[in-house]
Amino acid sequence: LSEVRGEGARKIGLISLNRPKQLNALNDQLMDELGHALLAFDADDGIGCIVLTGSEKAFAAGADIPVLAAHDHMSAFKNGLISSNWETILQVRKPVIAAVAGFALGGGCELAMMCDFIIAADTAKFGQPEIKLGVIPGAGGTQRLPRAVGKSKTMDMLLTSRMMDAAEAERANLVSRVVPAASLLDEALAAAQIICAMSGPAVMMIKELVNRSFEGPLRDAVQVERRMFHSLFGTSDQKEGMDAFMSKRKPEFKHGS
Numbered sequence: 001l002s003e004v005r006g007e008g009a010r011k012i013g014l015i016s017l018n019r020p021k022q023l024n025a026l027n028d029q030l031m032d033e034l035g036h037a038l039l040a041f042d043a044d045d046g047i048g049c050i051v052l053t054g055s056e057k058a059f060a061a062g063a064d065i066p067v068l069a070a071h072d073h074m075s076a077f078k079n080g081l082i083s084s085n086w087e088t089i090l091q092v093r094k095p096v097i098a099a100v101a102g103f104a105l106g107g108g109c110e111l112a113m114m115c116d117f118i119i120a121a122d123t124a125k126f127g128q129p130e131i132k133l134g135v136i137p138g139a140g141g142t143q144r145l146p147r148a149v150g151k152s153k154t155m156d157m158l159l160t161s162r163m164m165d166a167a168e169a170e171r172a173n174l175v176s177r178v179v180p181a182a183s184l185l186d187e188a189l190a191a192a193q194i195i196c197a198m199s200g201p202a203v204m205m206i207k208e209l210v211n212r213s214f215e216g217p218l219r220d221a222v223q224v225e226r227r228m229f230h231s232l233f234g235t236s237d238q239k240e241g242m243d244a245f246m247s248k249r250k251p252e253f254k255h256g257s
């Protein structure tokens, strides 16, 4: 869902992820719509800043697991797993603020980290629980999370699958601020409104330069991550992990044997 909010010469593009029954699990259609909405706002001179949000219960609970579960190694490698619009957000030159309430897990956490900064509701929970499915993060999580919160917390979260609540996420610098859930959208829109009133070129240059401090080796690393992610679709643990999730039972992993 996308709409224009705010006042003044340059307004805010607000995008809301909206698959409530699946906790905003990210599938092709949603990622394509998101990609198009982002590019449309980016191209619109009347828009100065973009806010990306989800629902009260979930920003996004990750990639759509039944979609992932249908893949094998070659289909993942040849066609990608989900829409090519996964990284469209990285082409956007205007700032994108993630306003996160509830779950931001797996690809949902990775999507939030691809935004320029995260404002969290006190209900927010961040995690990269892919290991429970017998796989690893596939959209930058192994690279962007350590850049944000450091190695130890990243290892802890990725290896144990534990979630981080909003207070911990603020202490760890994953989010820029935590606000009461009831005022999340207002706070994010207020920040966006301030940015809209700033010089557009300066805003775009700050975004480009701050991102440059992360981007060089990151891209290569994410590409390596992608190939490894694809390769896990050749393991029985991936089939088992995803089947167990869909059958609502505990997985029994064979550890690659």
Ligand code: DAK
Pocket (backbone or CB within 6 Å): 021, 022, 023, 025, 026, 061, 062, 063, 064, 065, 066, 080, 081, 082, 086, 103, 105, 106, 107, 108, 129, 130, 133, 137, 138, 139, 226, 229
């Ligand atoms: N996919 C599909 N459906 C999901 C889902 C998901 N990720 N997460 C939740 N749902 C669905 C549940 O199946 C359930 O559906 P029904 O049974 O009602 O039909 C409904 O949403 C409500 O969920 P729960 O009943 O489980 O609700 P709870 O409050 O008990 O638990 C939860 C909420 C978020 C803790 C739990 O649903 C959960 O653990 N969800 C899975 C989280 C997860 O493992 N996420 C990581 C997925 S892997 C890539 C790009 C991205 C990715 C990979 C590659 N490339 C570009 C290569 C990303 C991968 C991932 O994100």
